[in-house]
Amino acid sequence: MKPETDAKVTYGVWGFVAGAGIAMTIGFGWGGWTTSSTTQKMSDEAVLTSQVAICVAQFMNAPSHKTQIKVFQGTESYQRSDLIEKGGWDKMPGQEKAAWGVASACVAGLEARIKTGV
Numbered sequence: 001m002k003p004e005t006d007a008k009v010t011y012g013v014w015g016f017v018a019g020a021g022i023a024m025t026i027g028f029g030w031g032g033w034t035t036s037s038t039t040q041k042m043s044d045e046a047v048l049t050s051q052v053a054i055c056v057a058q059f060m061n062a063p064s065h066k067t068q069i070k071v072f073q074g075t076e077s078y079q080r081s082d083l084i085e086k087g088g089w090d091k092m093p094g095q096e097k098a099a100w101g102v103a104s105a106c107v108a109g110l111e112a113r114i115k116t117g118v
Helices: 003-029 036-060 065-074 077-087 102-116
Strands: none
Touching: 036 065, 036 077, 036 102, 065 077, 065 102, 077 102
């Protein structure tokens, strides 16, 4: 290989590597690119958020929700998720079993809703 060709190939390869590195830095840093694990985590959080909203709505739309609010407020904080599970509000319509974490997140949503008085 001629010396000129060797230099061109060397600079070409280094230019390609630097360009790829810069593209990845910009893409992941500012471009909104994510890895599959980050995307899965974001998806799981979105599903949990929607399930909590349904849980709170099921609790608040129950026929005896005013009584249930008083029972909820009278229950110790560490037992509130058990109350939600026993009432079945953490189960989504059509589900036999509730997803993990819905009851405890529903407790936080109910506490916020009751606190604001909505």
